[in-house]
Amino acid sequence: MTITGARVYRESLPLATPFVTALRRVDDVSFVVLALQTDSGHTAYGSAPATKAITGETLESIEAALQHHILPFLLGRPFEFETLLHAVAASLPGNSSAKAAADMALYSLAAQKKSLPLYRYLGARKAAPVTTAVTVSLGAPDVMRTKAAELFRNGYDILKVKVGGGDGLDALRIREISEALPDAQLLVDANQAWSLEESLAFIDACADLPLALIEQPVPAADLDALRQITEHSPFPILADEAVFDAEDARCVLDKGAANLINIKLMKCGGLSGALGILDVCRSYGIQCMLGSMLEGPVSITAALHLAAAYPDRFAWIDLDSPLLYRTLPANLPFTVDGNRYVL
Template identity: 80%
Template structure:
C-alpha cells in the first residue's frame, strides 16, 4: 500500500455563541481538512484548526506546510506507519497542528489496513463512552453564572470556566458559579492570563471552594512561577501551554511545576506525540487531561479514539467543540448524548 494522492481544503462550522478566553474571541470553527488516498482504494482524513496564539500557526501556514514540506515526502512511499510518522515529525520544525492532521490520517489508514477501528488498533477492546467538560466562556460574573446554570440544567455537570478577564473579578466569577451550582465540578482555566501574585491571590480568595483544578495560570515559559503556585495551591495544577511534547512534560514534572498535564493533539503533533507524553507521565505516576482547541469533527474523532484506548490515563476529557457548534453535522462518526460521546 502506498499513498497515491492527497487533497487539502478548508471547512467551517458556526458556533452557537462566541467562544471567549483571555487569549481570543472566536465565532466559528474553521479548519484545514486533509484527505489521504492509497493505491488500494483506502481513504483517511485528518484536520487542524489555526490557533496562532498557542501554536503559532495560521490556516495559510498549515496549508503551506502540508503542500510544500510534508505531503511531497509521503506520496509513493511504501506504507510503514512508524517510518512515515518519523518523516512527518522531523521534516520541519514546529507546525505541530499541520503535523497532527497528517499523523491522525496515517493512524487511521493503518487501522483500516488491519481491519480495525482506531481505538482497537490502539489497544482498546470496546468503545466505551467518553464524558467531556463543557466550556463557560469569559464574560461578566453574572453572565457566566447564568450560562453555567443553563449548561448544568442541560446535564453538563463538568464545567471548564474561563477566567483571566484582567478586571479583578475572576474570584467573583468562580465564587458565583460555585455557590449557584454546588454539585457541578468546576475546572478553572486562566489561559496564562495571571502572574504569580495574581495566581496566589486567586487561590487565597477561593481556597474554601471545591475546585477540581486550575489550568495554566501563568505564561508557559514561567516554570518557576508555576512551581510556586503548584506548591501553594490546595487545588491540582494542570499544565497546558507549558507542554507541547514529551520533553516539555518531563521538564515540567521534574520541576514540580504541575500535578497534571493537558495533552492536545494540535500541540504535540498528533497521536504519536500524545502517546509519547503519556509514556512520560506514566513513569511519573501523573495523570492527564485530553484537551483540544476549537476543532472540527475529524480531529475530535481522533482524540475520542485515544480517550477510549487509554481511559485509565486521562483524569479529565475536554473535547467539547461539537457541543459548541450551532448545529451538529449529520454525518458525525460518533453520537452525542448530553456531554457524553460514543464512537
C-alpha cells in the first residue's frame, strides 16, 4: 500500500452558544481536514482546529505545515507505519495539531489495512461506551448557575466549569453551582488564570465542597507553584497546558506537581504521542483525563477510539465538542445519547 494523494481543506461548525474560557471566546468550531488516499483504495482522515492560545497554531499555519512539511514525507511512500509516524513527528518543530491530523490519518490507514476498527487496532476487543464531561462556559455567577442547572436537567451530570474571570468571584461561581446541584460532579478548570496565591485562596474557600478536581490553575511553566498547590489541595490537581508530550508528563510527575495528566491529541501530536504519555503515567501509577480542544468530528472520533481502547487509564473524559455544536452533522461514525458516545 502506498499513499498516492492528499487533500487539505477547511470546515466549520457553528456552536449553539459561545464557548468562553479565561483564554478565549469562540462562536464556531473551525478546523483543517486532511484526507489521505492510497493505491489500495483506502481513504483516511485527520483534522485539527486552530487553538493559537495553547498550541500557537492558526488554520493557515496548520495548512502550511501539512502541505509544505508533512505531506512531502508521506506522498509516494510505501505504507511503513512506524517509519511514517516518525517522519511526521520529526517533520518540523512544534506544530503539534498539524502533526496530530497526519498521525490520526496514518492510524486510520493502519487499522483499515488490517480491516479493523481503530479501537481494535489499539488492542481492545470491544468499544466501551464513553461518557464525557460537558463544559459550563465562563460568565457571571448567576448565568453559570442557570446554565449548569439546565445541563444537569438534560442528563449531563459531569460538568466542567470554566473559571478565571479575574473578578474575585470564582469561588462564588463554584459554590453556587455545587450547592444548587449536589449530585453533579464538578471539574473546575482555570485555564492557567490564577496566581499561586489566588489558587490557594480558592482551594481554602471551597475546601468543604465535593469538587472532583481542579485543572491547570496556574501558568503552564510555573511547575513549582503547581507543586505547592498539589501539596495543599484536598482535591486532585490536573495538569493540562503544562503537558504536551511524554517528557513533560515525566517532568510534572517527577516534581509531584499534579495528580492527573490531561492528554489532548492536539497538544501531543496525535495518537502516538498520547500513547507515549499513557505509558509514562502508567509507570507512575496515575490515571489521565482524555481532553480535547473545540474540535470537529474526525479528531473527536479518533479520541473516542483511544478512550474506548483504554477505559481503565482514563479517570475522566472531556470530549464534549459534538454536544456543543448547534446541529449534529449527519452520518457521524458514533451515536450520541446524552453525554454518552457509542462507537
